[in-house]
Amino acid sequence: MEHTAQHTDVPALRDTETVIATEQLNVYYGDFLALRNVNMAIPERKVTALIGPSGCGKSTLIRCFNRLNDLIDSFHLDGRVTYYGQDLYQDVDAVQVRRRIGMVFQQPNPFPKSIYDNIAFGARATGLTTDLDELVERSLKRSALWEEVKDKLKTNGLSLSGGQQQRLCIARAISTEPDVVLMDEPCSSLDPLSTLKIESLIRELAEEYTIIIVTHNMQQAARMADYTAFFNAEATEDGKRSGYLVEFAPTRKIFDQPAQEATRNYVNGQFG
Amino acid sequence: MTSSTSGPKGKPIEARSQRSQWSDRSFTWLTRLMAFGVAAVLVFIGVQVAIDAMPAIRRYGLEFLVTSSWNPVDDAYGALPVIYGTLVSSFIALLLAVPIGVGTALFLSEDFLPRPVRTVLSFMVEMLAAIPSVVYGIWGIFVLIPFLGPIGDWLHQNLGWIPLFGTAYLGPGMLPAALVLTVMILPIITAIARDSLISLPPALRQAALGMGATRWTAIFRVLIPAAFSGIVGGIMLALGRAMGETMAVTMLIGNSNDLNISILAPANTVASLLANQFAEAGDLQIAALMYAGLVLFGLTLVVNILAEMIVQRVNVYK
Amino acid sequence: MTATDYRTRADRARRAIADQTSGPGYFDLFWTGVAGFFTLLALIPLVLVLAYVVFRGFSRLNWAAFTQLPPPPLAPDQGGFANALIGTLIMVGIGALVSVPFGVLAAVYLSEFSQGQVPRWIRFATNVLSGVPSILMGVFIYGLFVITTGTYSAVAGGFALGVLMLPIIVRTTDESLQIVPKQVRWAAIGMGASKFQTVLRVVLPAALPAIATGLTLAVARAAGETAPLLFTALFSQYWLDSLLQPTASLSVLVYNFARVPYEGQQRLAWAAALILVGIVMLTSILSRWATRKQIY
Numbered sequence: 001m002e003h004t005a006q007h008t009d010v011p012a013l014r015d016t017e018t019v020i021a022t023e024q025l026n027v028y029y030g031d032f033l034a035l036r037n038v039n040m041a042i043p044e045r046k047v048t049a050l051i052g053p054s055g056c057g058k059s060t061l062i063r064c065f066n067r068l069n070d071l072i073d074s075f076h077l078d079g080r081v082t083y084y085g086q087d088l089y090q091d092v093d094a095v096q097v098r099r100r101i102g103m104v105f106q107q108p109n110p111f112p113k114s115i116y117d118n119i120a121f122g123a124r125a126t127g128l129t130t131d132l133d134e135l136v137e138r139s140l141k142r143s144a145l146w147e148e149v150k151d152k153l154k155t156n157g158l159s160l161s162g163g164q165q166q167r168l169c170i171a172r173a174i175s176t177e178p179d180v181v182l183m184d185e186p187c188s189s190l191d192p193l194s195t196l197k198i199e200s201l202i203r204e205l206a207e208e209y210t211i212i213i214v215t216h217n218m219q220q221a222a223r224m225a226d227y228t229a230f231f232n233a234e235a236t237e238d239g240k241r242s243g244y245l246v247e248f249a250p251t252r253k254i255f256d257q258p259a260q261e262a263t264r265n266y267v268n269g270q271f272g
Numbered sequence: 273m274t275s276s277t278s279g280p281k282g283k284p285i286e287a288r289s290q291r292s293q294w295s296d297r298s299f300t301w302l303t304r305l306m307a308f309g310v311a312a313v314l315v316f317i318g319v320q321v322a323i324d325a326m327p328a329i330r331r332y333g334l335e336f337l338v339t340s341s342w343n344p345v346d347d348a349y350g351a352l353p354v355i356y357g358t359l360v361s362s363f364i365a366l367l368l369a370v371p372i373g374v375g376t377a378l379f380l381s382e383d384f385l386p387r388p389v390r391t392v393l394s395f396m397v398e399m400l401a402a403i404p405s406v407v408y409g410i411w412g413i414f415v416l417i418p419f420l421g422p423i424g425d426w427l428h429q430n431l432g433w434i435p436l437f438g439t440a441y442l443g444p445g446m447l448p449a450a451l452v453l454t455v456m457i458l459p460i461i462t463a464i465a466r467d468s469l470i471s472l473p474p475a476l477r478q479a480a481l482g483m484g485a486t487r488w489t490a491i492f493r494v495l496i497p498a499a500f501s502g503i504v505g506g507i508m509l510a511l512g513r514a515m516g517e518t519m520a521v522t523m524l525i526g527n528s529n530d531l532n533i534s535i536l537a538p539a540n541t542v543a544s545l546l547a548n549q550f551a552e553a554g555d556l557q558i559a560a561l562m563y564a565g566l567v568l569f570g571l572t573l574v575v576n577i578l579a580e581m582i583v584q585r586v587n588v589y590k
Numbered sequence: 591m592t593a594t595d596y597r598t599r600a601d602r603a604r605r606a607i608a609d610q611t612s613g614p615g616y617f618d619l620f621w622t623g624v625a626g627f628f629t630l631l632a633l634i635p636l637v638l639v640l641a642y643v644v645f646r647g648f649s650r651l652n653w654a655a656f657t658q659l660p661p662p663p664l665a666p667d668q669g670g671f672a673n674a675l676i677g678t679l680i681m682v683g684i685g686a687l688v689s690v691p692f693g694v695l696a697a698v699y700l701s702e703f704s705q706g707q708v709p710r711w712i713r714f715a716t717n718v719l720s721g722v723p724s725i726l727m728g729v730f731i732y733g734l735f736v737i738t739t740g741t742y743s744a745v746a747g748g749f750a751l752g753v754l755m756l757p758i759i760v761r762t763t764d765e766s767l768q769i770v771p772k773q774v775r776w777a778a779i780g781m782g783a784s785k786f787q788t789v790l791r792v793v794l795p796a797a798l799p800a801i802a803t804g805l806t807l808a809v810a811r812a813a814g815e816t817a818p819l820l821f822t823a824l825f826s827q828y829w830l831d832s833l834l835q836p837t838a839s840l841s842v843l844v845y846n847f848a849r850v851p852y853e854g855q856q857r858l859a860w861a862a863a864l865i866l867v868g869i870v871m872l873t874s875i876l877s878r879w880a881t882r883k884q885i886y
Binding site for chain 1: 706783
Binding site for chain 2: 617618628640643715719737757849
């Protein structure tokens with residue numbers, strides 16, 4: 001297929017199909033270049049982690065994948081972001097993009113509605129005529145929350161604990177059957193136990209979904225990711241920080257024998 | 273576990289349904305229309321009143337503002353007494369309400385009293401603003417005016433040589449109207465002054481106290497100057513309210529179109545003039561009343577715009 | 591530094607501070623007294639007004655007050671303000687019907703869809719609008735409605751109250767919407783909800799308790815307003831049987847009957863004043879209590 005050819009930068013990924021790819025991607029906020037020249041191809045049904053020091057643009061990048069950056073007035077980009085070869089920024093409706101590419105945020109953000117309505121929201125919004133009860137049960141089971149909440153589906157989502165809320169958000173994200181689930185530091189506000197639960201959940205979900213996860217926690221990337229991309233930031237003349245992709249490879253390679261000096265320093269904890 | 277995900281994977285992203293796109297676009301436009309509509313209402317009020325005032329504007333011109341007859345029989349109209357009454361009643365109300373309001377704000381923003389007590393007292397002061405104007409009016413007629421009788425008589429008898437007390441107390445007049453206005457604008461001044469004082473950074477007070485200032489030295493030298501523009505903004509808002517306040521003033525001021533310097537004498541304000549005469553006015557009189565209303569609109573507009581500008585500038589620093 | 595050194599220094603410092611406070615102590619005491627006195631002064635009118643309204647109005651609140659038409663001048667303690675109560679409810683209802691959708695949608699634009707300087711100017715205009723004297727709302731609607739339809743009416747009165755409520759509704763809704771965290775919007779947008787769905791199904795429901803509180807307050811304030819009704823709805827001694835005829839309201843009843851020399855009507859005015867105060871006070875206290883348990 002045509003789009004498999006985009007793996008050229010990362011020979012190791014030839015064996016799987018590419019879901020999302022970027023080509024010479026530059027991201028700007030106004031005049032400020034936040035992220036420059038990113039070329040990467042993200043493989044299907046794998047966990048891909050984006051790591052790097054703060055300000056390196058990793059969150060900016062995943063928000064390009066579902067066009068959430070559209071909400072920021074000054075945002076614009078050049079280069080290409082493709083989804084199965086289709087340019088996400090050309091003649092494509094952002095709303096439709098987000099139905100294919102779901103997202104889980106840093107802070108658990110359930111709607112102030114019942115657990116049931118949180119999950120049913122996506123189906124109702126997209127006008128899907130499925131059996132809602134079944135959808136809710138299936139989504140909650142897949143996000144390993146069913147046993148804990150099956151008797152209180154009508155209670156407010158905000159009454160759950162932080163870890164449960166985040167799993168509810170994951171259940172909500174997968175309820176619309178997206179191809180890709182983006183996760184922006186999904187565990188950064190959670191306790192270690194909840195974090196572990198979510199990590200193992202993510203591993204399971206990778207059997208069905210392509211997962212792209214931003215994390216500042218290197219151990220987390222090492223534990224769960226199949227592929228890891230390391231981003232770095234450098235100060236520009238006016239004191240802001242501009243990010244760029246240093247290295248993208250199988251996680252093992254990033255941590256054991258990185259090609260770049262900067263990557264080695266970062267994973268060894270020498271800066272950042 | 274690969275059951276239900278066979279979906280549209282890899283298929284091109286199709287266009288969104290026409291209905292969804294249409295509902296988004298029309299909803300956004302509808303809200304935009306409404307938002308601009310709110311601003312338009314403000315302009316519309318001014319324009320409508322100006323149009324209706326046109327016959328009077330053409331006939332009396334700017335002289336309307338400086339002549340003092342108001343005689344429907346001869347079609348002679350001048351707004352000087354009511355403009356004077358509006359300004360003087362508002363001025364007296366401010367004179368009394370500013371010290372009391374700022375004093376109250378200070379008392380309720382400092383820790384003189386336990387916090388729950390302060391909360392309750394602040395709420396009670398805010399409640400002053402919730403009492404309908406017409407209720408102040410009926411209270412003024414039956415309670416305040418009789419109560420002020422002996423005071424008014426005393427003022428006239430002992431200080432009658434001062435023009436301000438140069439007439440006998442007749443009951444309805446400038447004094448009771450201005451006093452009720454004071455009560456009505458008090459909560460505005462108190463609330464905004466208190467907000468500005470509370471939102472000052474605690475470091476400011478600590479710095480002053482740390483330099484050995486006593487509490488009230490800190491208040492006078494540091495806190496009040498720092499909160500000054502917020503307090504002034506509140507006073508301006510109160511002034512705008514006082515100038516436009518209608519019912520209580522109408523019921524208490526005596527509605528006399530004779531210009532009189534004595535605060536014991538009946539007087540009138542633009543708003544009261546409108547309230548009193550509008551429903552029974554003839555054509556040209558309506559136009560003259562509209563003209564007076566336009567003057568009031570202009571006055572309150574200027575005051576409110578200034579107030580908003582001051583308050584907004586304060587909010588920037590918050 | 592030895593311990594004794596330290597102690598003498600501390601003593602000296604303490605004495606210096608004590609000296610200072612014994613002087614300006616009176617200064618502080620004086621101003622605290624003044625501020626406290628002013629606070630008392632500010633609270634006295636509230637107590638007096640409320641006490642008098644309850645004292646004069648309560649005894650007249652009998653069954654007839656709520657069910658009968660206003661009494662003729664010389665009939666002591668007969669009749670009631672039933673038509674005025676209905677008139678007030680209807681006109682406040684019309685006002686809310688006009689201004690609530692208008693104001694809420696405008697606020698949605700300000701808080702959700704607008705960018706740059708535009709919302710700043712509209713907010714500014716809204717605040718200025720809320721400072722326009724309420725009597726001018728009446729003048730405005732008189733020119734717009736009463737002249738065109740040729741009659742004072744409940745519709746005109748309702749519209750005047752609607753204009754009055756509009757800026758309050760915009761402001762409270764705007765503020766309530768802004769309290770909803772942006773993460774909640776992201777969640778909806780991130781799931782592929784359209785703008786319309788995000789606002790209607792997520793943001794507005796999340797802000798609903800706060801919005802409802804604000805709306806209730808706005809409506810209650812409007813119920814007590816008199817000036818905009820004076821020459822839009824006028825008054826009527828009779829039952830309302832059309833929305834296009836002069837209509838009685840509680841507030842105008844108070845205004846009219848407070849100025850007549852007939853005791854029966856005066857007593858009814860006090861009773862109506864009590865109802866007006868009751869509505870506003872009750873909603874204010876309830877809304878204060880309700881805002882304590884908001885979602886965000």
